[in-house]
Amino acid sequence: MDATTSAIVWTKQRPQPSWLVRLFDWKPFLIFACMLPAIGLLMVFLTYPLGLGIWLAFTDATIGRDGKWIGLENFIWLAEDPIFWSSVFYSVFYTAVATVGKFGLGLWLALLLNNHIPFKSLLRAIVLLPWIVPTVLSAIAFWWIYDAQFSVISWFVVDVLGLRDRYFDFLGSAWPARWSLIAANIWRGIPFVAITLLAGLQTISPSLYEAALLDGSTGWQRFRYITFPLLLPILAIVMTFSIIFTFTDFQLVYAITRGGPVNSTHLMATLAFQRGIPGGQLAEGAAIAVAMIPFLVFATLFSYFALARRKWQQGESND
Amino acid sequence: MAYLITRRDGLKLTAASAATLALVEEARAQQIPTQPAEPPRLPIESGASLRVIRPARFVEPDETFFRANAEKFSRQFNVPVRVDFVGWEDIRPQTAVLANTGTGPDVVIGWSDDPHIYADRLLDMSDVAEYLGKKYGGWQFLAEKYGKRHGTNNWIGIPLGGSTGPIVYRISAVKEAGFDKIPDSHEDFLRLCQRLKEIGKPAGFALGNAVGDGNGTANWLTWSHNSFLTDEQGRVAINQPATIQALEYLQKLYPTFVPGTLSWLDPTNNRAYAAQECWLTPNGVSLYFALKNDPNTRHIAEDSDHANMPRGLAPDAPQTATIINAMVFRSARFPNAAKAFIQFMMEAEQYNPWLTACLGYWSHPLKAYDNSAVWDSDPKIAVYRRGLDYRYWSGYKGPITAATGTAASEYVLVQMYASVAGGQATPQQAVAEAERRARRIFR
Numbered sequence: 001m002d003a004t005t006s007a008i009v010w011t012k013q014r015p016q017p018s019w020l021v022r023l024f025d026w027k028p029f030l031i032f033a034c035m036l037p038a039i040g041l042l043m044v045f046l047t048y049p050l051g052l053g054i055w056l057a058f059t060d061a062t063i064g065r066d067g068k069w070i071g072l073e074n075f076i077w078l079a080e081d082p083i084f085w086s087s088v089f090y091s092v093f094y095t096a097v098a099t100v101g102k103f104g105l106g107l108w109l110a111l112l113l114n115n116h117i118p119f120k121s122l123l124r125a126i127v128l129l130p131w132i133v134p135t136v137l138s139a140i141a142f143w144w145i146y147d148a149q150f151s152v153i154s155w156f157v158v159d160v161l162g163l164r165d166r167y168f169d170f171l172g173s174a175w176p177a178r179w180s181l182i183a184a185n186i187w188r189g190i191p192f193v194a195i196t197l198l199a200g201l202q203t204i205s206p207s208l209y210e211a212a213l214l215d216g217s218t219g220w221q222r223f224r225y226i227t228f229p230l231l232l233p234i235l236a237i238v239m240t241f242s243i244i245f246t247f248t249d250f251q252l253v254y255a256i257t258r259g260g261p262v263n264s265t266h267l268m269a270t271l272a273f274q275r276g277i278p279g280g281q282l283a284e285g286a287a288i289a290v291a292m293i294p295f296l297v298f299a300t301l302f303s304y305f306a307l308a309r310r311k312w313q314q315g316e317s318n319d
Numbered sequence: 320m321a322y323l324i325t326r327r328d329g330l331k332l333t334a335a336s337a338a339t340l341a342l343v344e345e346a347r348a349q350q351i352p353t354q355p356a357e358p359p360r361l362p363i364e365s366g367a368s369l370r371v372i373r374p375a376r377f378v379e380p381d382e383t384f385f386r387a388n389a390e391k392f393s394r395q396f397n398v399p400v401r402v403d404f405v406g407w408e409d410i411r412p413q414t415a416v417l418a419n420t421g422t423g424p425d426v427v428i429g430w431s432d433d434p435h436i437y438a439d440r441l442l443d444m445s446d447v448a449e450y451l452g453k454k455y456g457g458w459q460f461l462a463e464k465y466g467k468r469h470g471t472n473n474w475i476g477i478p479l480g481g482s483t484g485p486i487v488y489r490i491s492a493v494k495e496a497g498f499d500k501i502p503d504s505h506e507d508f509l510r511l512c513q514r515l516k517e518i519g520k521p522a523g524f525a526l527g528n529a530v531g532d533g534n535g536t537a538n539w540l541t542w543s544h545n546s547f548l549t550d551e552q553g554r555v556a557i558n559q560p561a562t563i564q565a566l567e568y569l570q571k572l573y574p575t576f577v578p579g580t581l582s583w584l585d586p587t588n589n590r591a592y593a594a595q596e597c598w599l600t601p602n603g604v605s606l607y608f609a610l611k612n613d614p615n616t617r618h619i620a621e622d623s624d625h626a627n628m629p630r631g632l633a634p635d636a637p638q639t640a641t642i643i644n645a646m647v648f649r650s651a652r653f654p655n656a657a658k659a660f661i662q663f664m665m666e667a668e669q670y671n672p673w674l675t676a677c678l679g680y681w682s683h684p685l686k687a688y689d690n691s692a693v694w695d696s697d698p699k700i701a702v703y704r705r706g707l708d709y710r711y712w713s714g715y716k717g718p719i720t721a722a723t724g725t726a727a728s729e730y731v732l733v734q735m736y737a738s739v740a741g742g743q744a745t746p747q748q749a750v751a752e753a754e755r756r757a758r759r760i761f762r
Contacts, residue, residue, distance in 0.1 A: 062721060063415045063436075077759065082752075147587070148579020149596045171527075171582035173741060258528035261581040262738045277412065278530070278728040280721060281760075 056286035063280040074287035084288065087259075087266040091295070094182055094267060095247045101186040102242060103235075106193025111227075113194065114201045124195070131191035139255035142184040146170035146256065171257055174264035181265055184252055189245070193238055200234035201227065240303040244296060268292045339380055339676055346675035346692040351667040353687060356454035358662070359446035367653035368399040369660055372413060373428035374643060375404045377482070377605060380676035388669040389660075396663075398656050421650035425657045431465050431642040431713060432724040434476030438468050441475045442647040442654055447662045448474035455667075455687035459707040462684030465642050469718035477661050480674070480681030481640035483706040484535045486626045487592065487606055488599040489619070492520040501599075501626040505543070505568055508629040512575035515598060522599035523576050523591060525583035526737040528730050531641065532585050535601050537732035539638060540565045542711050543631030548726060548757060549717030555761050557732070558754040566739045566746035573740040581741050593619065601628065601638075604679045604703055625702045635710040640682065642707070682706025722761045731756050 023029055057074055059067025078084040113124055130138060145152055147170075154167035171177045208226050217225075250269040253259065259266035259274060266274070268288055276285020371389065376382035386402055393400040403424070405413060410429050417423035418437050427433070434441055448466060452458050458466065462478040486501055493501070496514035512522045525532035541547065546561035573580075577597045579587075589606050591597035593616055604625070611620035627636040645664075647657040663669060665685065674683055675693040679700040683691065684707050694704040714723025726732070735753035738744040744752065 062725075063411060065721075066419070146582075147590075148582060149577070149587075149591045149594060167578060169579050169582075172579050173581070174743070177582070257582065258584060260528040260734075260737070261526075261741055262734050262743060275729070278408065280411075280725045280728070 053286050054290055056283050057290040058287075059283050061283045061286075063277070063282055067283050070283075074284050075291070077284070078287060078291065083263045083266065084271065084291075086263060087268050087271040087288075088291075090178060090265060091247060091268045091292075093178070094185070094249070095243055095299075098182050098185045098189065098246050099239070099242055101182070102189040102193050102246075103239065105186065106190045107197055109190060109194040110197035110201055111223075113198050124198070127194055128191045130188050131195075135188065135251040136255055138188055139184070139252045142180075142187075142252070143256045146180050148172060172261060174261060177257055177261060177265050181253055181256060184256065185246060185249060188252070189242060192245075193242060196234065196238045197231065200231050204230045236303050240300055243299045243303065247296060247299065248292070268295075339678065342692060342696055343380075343384070343672045343676050346671045347668075349671065349690075349692050351671055351687050351690060352456065353454050353667065354456065356450050358450050359658075361655040361659045361662070363396055363398060363656045363659055364653045367656035369401070369426060369653065369656055370424040371400060371402045371426040371428065371660070372405050372410065372424045373402065374407050374410055374430070377680040378608070378677060380678070381673075381680065384673040384676040385664075388664055388673055391669065392660055392663045396656070396659065398653075398660075400660065417648060417650075421648070425651045425653060426645060426647055426660055428479060428643050428645045430724075431481075431640075431644055432719050432721065434465075434644050434646045435469065435719045436721040436724070437646070437648070438475050440648055440650070442649055442651065442658070444474040444477055444647070444658065444661075445472070447658050448477055451477075451662065451665050451685060455665075455685035457686050459684055459686060459705070460710055461640055461642065461707040461712060464712050465644055465719065466684075469720075476644040476646045477665065478642045478644050478684040478707070479664070480677070480683060481642040481707045482603050482681060483638060483640045483703060483709070484531065484601045484603050485636075485638065485702050486599060486628060487602045487623055488522075488626065489520070489622050490624050491622050492518070492598040495520070501629060503630045505629065505631045508631075509568070509572055509575070512572060512599075516575040520598040521575060521577040523580050523583070523588055523597040524572075524601060525585070525588055526573075526581045526733065526740055527583040527587070528733065529583060529585040529587075530728060531603075532583065532588060532601065533730060533733040533737075534727050535638065537730075537736050538711065538715075539601070539628045540569055540736060541732060542637035542715065543629060543633050544568065545632050547716045548732065549714055549723075549761060551716050553714075553717035553720065553722075553761065555754055555757040557735075557757055558750050562735075562750050563746045566736065566749060569736055569740055570746075581737055595619065604700055607699065608678060608680075624699055627702060637711060638709050639711045639713060639715075640706050640709060642684075643681070679703045717761075725760045726757060729756070729760065731760070 017025075024033075056067060058069060058071060060070045060073070061067025109127065113120070113127065117123065144150060148167065151168060151170065153170075157163050158165065158167055169176065170180045204227065208230075209222060212222050212226060247267075248269050249267060250273065253265055253267050253270045254273070257265045259270050263271075268291065272285045272288035272292075274285075275281045275288060279285070373385070376385075382404060389400045389402050392398065410427075411433065413423065414427050414429050414433055414437070417427065418440055444466075448458070458478075461481060466474050466476050466478050468475050488501060492515060493499070493511065495518055496511055498507075498511050498514075502508050502511060515521050524536040526536060527533055541557075541562065544561045544565040546557070546559055546565055548555065548557050550556040577591060588597060588600040588602060589609070592600055592602070592606060593610060607620055607623055607625070610616040610623065628638045630636060645661045647654060647661070651657050664673075667687075670683075670685075671688065671691050674681065674688060674691055675696075677693075678696070679693060682703050682705070683689075689704060694701065712719060713727055714720070717723070731753050735749045738752070739746055739749045
């Protein structure tokens with residue numbers, strides 16, 4: 001009996017926890033420990049490949065041979081290489097024109113879809129199709145559309161309408177090929193822009209439009225003074241993404257022209273791949289890829305600072 | 320596409336057509352003439368197993384019969400063999416990983432130049448090659464060229480087969496143009512193409528960034544004018560008067576082509592020929608069989624024939640072959656088993672049925688297989704019989720190196736011709752640009 005009723009002896013202090021427990025109770029360490037998996041993932045899958053790519057750009061590595069450090073030699077060669085400069089030109093041109101096209105048409109489409117129309121959800125789903133289809137598939141479709149012998153456009157214009165007597169040669173010379181690829185890229189990029197802008201449009205409070213209507217505003221004024229400014233932050237983000245996607249586009253060009261005719265449609269990304277993997281000049285390919293980084297950083301900074309620096313976005317009032 | 324061959328797996332010949340099977344039976348029964356030869360001693364390591372990679376198949380029997388032969392090897396020698404069929408552009412990166420890390424497949428069946436890129440890291444194959452050569456009447460020219468290390472008698476690769484792209488043409492169109500065969504001289508060939516254009520049945524040669532067909536066009540133009548990319552020592556030699564002549568010839572020839580050849584990729588000429596938009600084009604035998612096996616296009620196949628590329632000024636047919644070349648790295652765990660496997664696959668009991676089942680898609684490297692039943696199965700594929708007997712190779716006249724492969728996959732010559740055909744450059748400018756790029760690659 002005694003044994004079961006013996007009083008529990010309370011000590012005045014709780015026992016000192018072990019060093020391990022104390023370590024994990026220490027907030028800075030805990031934060032660090034919780035972030036380790038994420039840091040590990042980033043290091044392995046992001047920092048290491050990026051670092052390796054940059055390192056390769058300063059070596060003379062080829063497929064099957066480890067490179068030696070050769071400093072800026074790759075870049076000096078590229079600076080004198082007209083094919084590289086033509087790819088820089090076309091990358092910038094392609095990105096600029098395609099982005100303007102995508103945003104013009106995408107915004108227009110978003111405004112149309114924002115209206116009350118029958119079968120609204122179905123239409124929105126259909127609009128997303130070009131974005132959902134794998135790029136290589138749509139590229140192959142465009143390859144057929146632009147084919148020198150079997151183009152449906154040529155067939156329609158020549159054989160059905162009889163407006164021309166020769167088939168179009170879409171991809172046979174430099175500028176038609178360039179514009180054809182830009183058209184394909186715009187077609188593919190519109191849904192992304194349209195749907196994200198549509199989401200942005202729906203966050204704009206209808207009461208603003210009602211107030212504007214009471215003030216007797218025109219449709220253009222409502223767009224210019226309500227829709228556009230309120231859409232601008234989203235526009236900036238979408239624009240940044242779109243520029244990055246377009247500038248680093250690869251599949252469309254590689255599947256349709258492989259950079260031809262005579263290298264006139266090489267983007268920096270396709271040229272980097274072409275030189276690096278099929279050509280085996282790993283280091284030179286890496287150098288071209290590294291040369292893309294400044295353009296991307298500039299594009300990101302530009303759209304962020306030029307379009308998105310509104311005070312209210314940083315929590316202050318807009319003046 | 321991994322497929323583990325165990326002894327329990329039976330022959331799987333599901334979709335190979337009955338006609339092919341009958342032909343293969345004939346090949347099996349057939350005697351390939353051999354000379355007595357002593358096979359090298361290759362005691363197979365105990366516990367050996369092999370992993371083999373090779374390029375994806377051309378036609379289905381290529382894969383079925385290759386697997387069946389591999390399975391036969393594993394049954395006979397009690398060595399499990401796993402064969403992976405790899406996409407054509409993936410072979411090179413996988414080989415590079417193997418070369419750098421020493422782990423991966425034991426036998427690599429890669430492309431023409433690949434053994435020459437890794438020459439220092441490969442097992443010497445001379446014993447196998449010499450035995451096979453002695454037994455089967457010797458190796459054909461291109462097989463020796465691609466199998467032996469440059470300037471030596473040491474074999475670093477065993478070529479299994481090669482594919483070539485001679486001219487495919489419509490018999491009726493060439494007749495209508497006033498010729499009864501493909502002429503060999505430049506002038507006559509130009510006249511033929513001009514006539515074909517006039518009668519609305521134009522020729523077409525790929526000038527786009529097409530690895531196979533584009534380089535075929537460029538090599539033909541270069542070699543048929545007795546020009547060459549590099550000299551015997553491997554120095555860039557493209558900037559020479561003969562190249563200018565080739566470019567000037569193309570300036571006359573290009574307008575006779577069907578429109579759009581500057582954007583042609585590898586499959587384009589097949590499509591154009593099948594659609595009767597193009598009536599003469601260089602291609603592998605695949606086009607002919609695709610047409611022959613489809614009832615809708617059989618009449619095109621019946622009106623088609625093959626011919627070597629016009630010689631022009633060259634002493635031999637100015638074309639080469641793409642070869643599948645087997646190699647074993649020094650790091651291989653079971654070198655004897657790997658060599659025995661390659662040797663086994665080349666022996667008549669295995670090789671002849673496989674070669675026959677491939678219907679001419681692969682041309683053989685060993686001369687004795689000239690007698691294979693496949694070459695008599697269809698008189699129109701006769702030109703593929705000596706597919707590895709051409710006298711030109713990638714990067715002719717220099718040694719085969721990594722750079723020759725790079726020059727081809729960078730389209731240095733293709734783009735030289737295309738820029739002149741498209742009018743973007745004069746012949747002189749185009750040659751200078753090609754020389755500039757080639758110097759970088761061959762430095």
